[in-house]
Amino acid sequence: MYIGKVIGTVVSTIKISHLEGRKLLLVDQLDLQGKETGAYDIAVDVVQAGPGDTVMVIDEGNGARQILQLDPGAIRAVIVGVVDEVALSA
Amino acid sequence: MKFARVQGTVVATRKYEGLEAVKFLVVQLLDEDLKPVGRPQIAADATAQAGPGELVFVVGSREAAQALPVVFVPVDLAITGIIDEVEVERGVRRAQPTAVWHLPPDDED
Numbered sequence: 599m600y601i602g603k604v605i606g607t608v609v610s611t612i613k614i615s616h617l618e619g620r621k622l623l624l625v626d627q628l629d630l631q632g633k634e635t636g637a638y639d640i641a642v643d644v645v646q647a648g649p650g651d652t653v654m655v656i657d658e659g660n661g662a663r664q665i666l667q668l669d670p671g672a673i674r675a676v677i678v679g680v681v682d683e684v685a686l687s688a
Numbered sequence: 689m690k691f692a693r694v695q696g697t698v699v700a701t702r703k704y705e706g707l708e709a710v711k712f713l714v715v716q717l718l719d720e721d722l723k724p725v726g727r728p729q730i731a732a733d734a735t736a737q738a739g740p741g742e743l744v745f746v747v748g749s750r751e752a753a754q755a756l757p758v759v760f761v762p763v764d765l766a767i768t769g770i771i772d773e774v775e776v777e778r779g780v781r782r783a784q785p786t787a788v789w790h791l792p793p794d795d796e797d
Contacts, residue, residue, distance in 0.1 A: 603786075605720070606776035608745065613769030614734045614755050622689075622745075622769075624776065626720060632789040638720040640689040640745050649777035652787035659751040672734065672747050672755030672768055675689060681787040688792035 601681060602627045604651045608640050616671050623647060623677060625655055630686060641675035642666065654679035689745040689768060691718040694738050698730055706758035711736060713767065715746060722774075731765040732756055743771045 602625035610622065620642045627637040632652075639655060644665060647653050656662060656676050663671040665678065698712040711733040716724050722743070731746050734755035738744050744767045746752075752766035753759055 601787075606774060608771060609773040609775070610745070610769040610771050612735050612737050616755070617769060624720060624774065631791065632787075636719065638690075640691070650786055659749070659754070662751075670754035670759045672751045672753075672766060673689075674747060674749070674751045683788040683790070685790040686792050 599654055599656050599678075600627050601684065602639070602641075602653055602655050603634060604647050604649050604653055604677075605634070605638075606649060614672060616666070616668050616673055617642070620666075623649075625653060625675070625677065627655075628652070632684070639675040641677045642673055643677045645677055645680055647677050647680050652681040652684075653677045654681060689747050691720070691722055691771070691774075692716060692731065692744050692746045692767070693718060693722075693724075694740050694742045694744060694767075695728055696740055704762055706756075706761040707732075707763070710756055710761070710763070713738060713740075715744070715765070715767065717746070720776075729765055731767050732763045734766045734768050735770055738767050738770055743774075745769050745771060 606624035692715040
């Protein structure tokens with residue numbers, strides 16, 4: 599999993615059935631200082647996240663299939679949490 | 689999933705079993721600003737409707753084959769959707785994250 603920031607939305611009409619009715623958000627991975635790294639994912643949102651939110655993203659297929667209750671399911675990246683606070687120790 | 693641009697088609701008559709009805713396309717993976725990254729790759733078209741020039745998103749690794757009618761096939765990149773619109777919220781981009789971020793004292797100068 600990684601911490602990312604939602605920087606946009608992706609709209610698609612023609613897509614595979616696994617993705618029907620699901621919200622797709624563009625997430626940029628953050629480094630430990632909270633800055634965007636340029637590594638990104640188009641992720642399925644299951645926690646009502648929106649642009650500007652800091653989020654937790656899982657990028658693994660079995661976890662994604664379990665969350666979305668799909669089998670088979672061609673989805674890897676899922677937004678599973680909105681982050682309130684990050685605390686790092688030295 | 690990542691952004692990709694469809695660049696062309698691939699025709700193969702002799703294929704591994706399970707791939708008979710699968711359409712293959714040449715795609716160029718893109719970064720979040722839709723600029724090309726790395727070399728072009730071959731992707732299976734799980735939408736069956738993508739064509740050259742179109743902006744699509746692709747899923748990689750084991751999940752690629754899961755998008756296809758026959759799930760256990762040798763495919764590591766699949767087109768799972770054709771993109772109508774990408775809306776990047778420039779106003780909130782590059783700003784600090786919304787979460788409260790407590791950095792260790794050493795990093796704060």
